[in-house]
Amino acid sequence: MTQPNATRLLLVGQPGSEFRLAAEMARDAGAHVDMADAPAQALALLRSDGAMMVMIDVGLDAAGFLAQLRAERFTLPVIACGINASADQAVSAIRAGARDYVPLPPERSLIAAAIASIAPTASSVILGEDPALARAVSFGLSMATARVPVLLCGERSTGKELLARHIHDASGCSGRFEIVECAGASPEVIASELFGHEAGAFPGAVARRIGRLEKAHKGTLLLRNVDLLPPTIQADLAHALRSGVIRRMNGTASIALDARLMVSATTSLADRVAAGTFRADLVSHLELVQLCLPPLRERGQDILCLALRQIEDAARAEQRPAPALSEEAAAALLDYDWPGNVRELQDVMHRAVLLARGNAIEPSDLVLTDGRQLAPAAPRMELGLPKVESLVGRTVEEVERELILQTLEHCHGNRTSASSILGISVRTMRNKLKSFIEAGIAVSPAA
Known part of the structure; x- marks a missing residue:
């Protein structure tokens, strides 16, 4: 049964066993599939119902179809496919703007991979306790x-x-x-x-x-x-x-x-x-x-929770046993700054599953896209908040101002992150900073 928010795939080609097989495979992968016999019918469906991806037979006028998509300002990926198509036909479709070429009869893994590349997240469950x-x-x-x-x-x-x-x-x-x-x-x-x-x-x-x-x-x-x-x-x-x-x-x-x-x-x-x-x-x-939403580097143990989930997902996708996460590797994950946040963590753990040679992922398996190992985050600036004794004799307004300004400096001027740490809305943060600026107090520039 197709899910309400499933990937909407439009398959364009003459009715035939190979195309029906591709459609069934796409449905098995969780996609909602519409079919059109010709580019004109496909364009009509796109104008009325839309789609998230199109697969079109290179035996049709794929180049003309892609040109019309651009003319009508459609922005969606198109994958060319063909039954015993020549290399020239495949190359021509790619040059015309197709994202990729998939031969027919289709391989189930290629259909699933194409859908997965643009599919919405299968589950909307959000992991973490931050x-x-x-x-x-x-x-x-x-x-x-x-x-x-x-x-x-x-x-x-x-x-x-x-x-x-x-x-x-x-x-x-x-x-x-x-x-x-x-x-x-x-x-x-x-x-x-x-x-x-x-x-x-x-x-x-x-x-x-x-x-x-x-x-x-x-x-x-x-x-x-x-x-x-x-x-x-x-x-x-x-x-x-x-x-x-x-x-x-x-x-x-x-x-x-x-x-x-x-x-x-x-x-x-x-x-x-x-x-x-x-x-x-x-x-x-x-x-x-x-x-x-806070950046991953500020979510502490959530990093390990997400890493373990990604290990399971990557191992399942690669059809291999899921390795454990060594204590040293876990420490390395917690020590990294994660500028790419959750997406970067997902990619790092997928590579780690592929690189792991034993039963556990080690720090040497945690690498960036170019093979460099994760570098520990630079020492983070301490907030330097005053001790309780030093607060005596100062007004609440003064203490609040210092807390806001130092937190903002700690976040390198990022208003959203500072607001999240302080537990206030961005609007409140904005109003506070406006009053500081009007009073002639220096405020960290926005990130």
Whole structure:
């Protein structure tokens, strides 16, 4: 049975046993599969229902199909496939923009790997007992059935999307979980992804396309890296949130906005507003519920909990026994700074499973992508907080100010991390820092 948030795969090719086999394999791997006989039918399905990935037969006009996707501003991976296709056909499809080529009849492992590369996380369970993480998860779940926007902030790969899915799953809503990526996309592409368009909206718009806000009917849309949202789209989104309606590009019909909006950011929206690159009115809509996720380096024993889970997952994927984690290797994991957070930990542990030669992972098995071993984190600056005796005679306001400023310095100016450590909201942190600056007190620049 296909899961509600399963990978949506579109298979394009003439009906035949090989394509039916590929579809069955994809369904066995947990994907929702739609099938189209020709590129024109596939484009019609993409405009109305969308997909997360396309597999197309190189015997069809794969190059023309890829060109039309670009013209209509679709941004999704396409994998070429073929039955006894020549090397020239495969190379031609790759040059036209296909991500990869898979021969048919298909191998189950290749189909599963292709789906896994873009599949949403199978489980939205969040591992760890860190207090700051637990606070964010608890607050988020308490708002699961509300329809207000949610802002998830934190460094890259700290679990923002996972928490968004967790909240969506707990909401009981019947609609889809959709994602729009803001990083690296042009304003025009984001506008089409978000709002959709009518025929004639731009030169390549030959037919109506339903946007993801509309597809997320009675569901959730996650706007990833909203801090990089172009200014023109910020204005359109602020208007949609204020009015409760959206319009497709080049359209006149008002469509009720009934998707729950979640956004993620890796930098402070308040700092973006101060820099003049983000609209204050949009922030006011987005920050009613704000969930700050701590970086992995601040989560202590959670590192080992996640490492053990990844060892099991990697061993299962590689079809080999799961090695234990030696005490020395565990100490090395705790001593590393994890700039890439959870994603980096997953990759390190996968490599460790492949490198381990005995029954346990040793420190020598813990390497970076280029084979270098994990280096211990540089000694972290102590907060240098005053002893209790030195606080006598000072006001609470003075002590609070020193605590905030030293914590901020400890976090190298990262407002989100400092707020998480102090147990206050980013908005409270922003207001405090504003009052310090107005009083002529030096504040660490934003990270």
